[in-house]
Amino acid sequence: MSENSRGYMLRGALLNNPVLFQCVGLCSIIAGTATLKDSLFIAVLLAADLIITCVIASALLKKIPRYVRIAIYLMIGIAVIYPVLHYIEEKTLIEITLGMRIIIPLIAVNSVTAVHCETFAVKNSVKSAFLDALAAAVGTGAVAVICGIIREVIGKGTVGGYELNMKFTMSTMSMPFGCLVLLGFLAAFIKAGVRFSQRNPGSRSEEDGPDRPEEISLDIGSDDEPEAVEMIIADYDDIDNILSSTDEFLKSLTGYPGDVNGGDGE
Amino acid sequence: MKMITGLLITALYTVFVQNLVMTSGLGMSEAMRISPRPNTFVRFAVMISGFSTVTSILCNLIASYTGSVRSYAAKALIYASVLAAVYFAVAFIANIAVKDKEITGILGIAALNTLVFAVPYINDSAAYSLTDCIGSGLGAGFAFVLAAALIGSGARVIERNKHIPPIFKGTPAMFFYVAMISLGFIGFTGTQLF
């Protein structure tokens, strides 16, 4: 993988993390990562759904009207999930809870796929769409696994089903509320890490370009990769207005990305 | 009269007591993404309620004719097919008949999201009657809009707060805010849906 592709991946998985900074795919993460096993399941299925759908969207669906495309994503998702669920139920090799049997099919309508297909895959080449989907899948999967580990350890006192003999557990971690708190801390942790690395002169090489200490760049790709385009959409119409770009959505919430004069408490 | 009362109680339960967005995270991404646009709330409420209700009714009727389907894989296939069929029909008619592009634009999001898709599962697991299914479907749309309104107002509160430290500005503060709303709703149920 080239240097630019690695940067592309890093940005797509970390700085533009779909769950933490684009706020998509929250349902699957919140409801489906109560344990490590469940979160691995979710991560793998989400990745498969995302990559397959983005590649197909980029290769075949560019000319299809938008209102038809959206439904095709659902059908592709079910086509991916149904055999997995059917196989599990038939073979009963992997024990999955009742809740997961409901959460897994919901991956077919997850917003990560819809957003990445509509804002990127259908406007770019298959290779770029694949890379973008891969980056998003890695980012989402990492968040799912981290959430799964922490939630299972704190919420149930086990990890991967093995007892840890903890003195007490906090059942709120198994609930959506607990996951949201965890996501908040994860996002803050990443932001803190990025700010630290931007302030630390030794960590930036000369090839990284001009220093922008207070801002996290949202550009994906560079001039060296002619196929890559920015995630930020220039022309809006109705569905783009709603499934709007990361930058616009996050700015509509607060001052992210990058407020130079951040608050300092009292 | 009894049917209407049951329907209303189920709807109110879905909106306030067991708010599906806040207590289970269903449709939370969409709620967060549309929260900055309060002028779309009414449309979303109507569309999500409509799709949830129609899908619930059709899935309930299919279940009553074919007998209870035990396999979750088969349920997934049936519910997805019903939802896709309902969406296609409505979207096709909307694109021909409705001139307002905004409505046709948001139809996909309103129909194809985790909240609408989960409603038949919830109805099935709670063994709801047809009336309860309708109430649950109707409540889903308004539960979604209530959640979006709360999240949107929270976003404005966070935006006005100049004292939030930089590392918590943006999505971290937003997640904490939504987590507190979710914690508040737990006071009704004490537990989660599934």
Next chain:
Amino acid sequence: MASESKSSSLKSLNIFGDYLIMLVFPCALSVWYYGMPAVRTLAVTVVTGFICDFFGSILVYKKFYAADLSSFCASIMIALMMPAGIPAYIPVLAAAFSVTVIKIPFGGGMQAPFVPAAAGFAFVAVCFKDEVFTYLPGREYMGGVSLGSTLMHGGAMRMNGSNILDILTGNIAGPMGTGCIIVFAACMIYLLVRRREALLATAGFLGACIIFALVFPRSNGSRLAGMIMELSSGSLMFASVFLLTDYSALPAYRRDKLAYGIFCGIICMAMRKLGAFEEPVCFAVLLANAFSPLLDILTKRIMDFIAPRKQRREVSSVE
């Protein structure tokens, strides 16, 4: 910048100083009734709150704001809402949660959109439901069963002089610092002098609770007795004085404060009737905080609807 910071510190000291003064009396009573378990719970909670605040502030803001006494207030409030003999890790977790999730990420005690003490208590109430709602006997207590638990099971209490005196003095099983009605009445008088408008929320809250208790009683005794039981059970009176009047979460306008209190009261009583917790007032406070911006919009629309009519009447009467 320096003068702004100084006036902000003074304001913070002023507001949280008032709460600390008011909290002295419930603390003293809890120690009187429960002895060392109460002292231990209070100490452990306050120390945890301070440590989390100190290190969290250093990590995030690179400095510690000593004038922001909100972590002390929140920790004491959390401790007072706990049973006296509760395992130490529970109030510790509650205090840590209130500081690290509510206070620090939102820029301090004066900016938190949710009441930190309510959030901390609600968090541990969900995690450790049994421990949080199991009460130690005090010096003398009524039957070992709290009023909240009695109401949950539809029980009743005779309103004789002895029982009423126990209720007024806090001599009942329940959270260690939330039982004495006399103390809370005194705190309300203090607030009337220092922060009069905050009591609008208290008035709305108590009014809504009283009406709800009379219309939808849980007790199988008389409605009046049921209403008195509802008001004196759990942390309801404590919340009406300390949680609902929290400076940062309270709305700005008078009409909004009243609406906020009424909304919180209705939700609290609805949760008591329908919900899973013996004492859900903290959850109700969190929901009221979340709905507060929407209530502002609603009351403004109502006032805009009413006000034009008033102006028309005034104009026509002048003519």
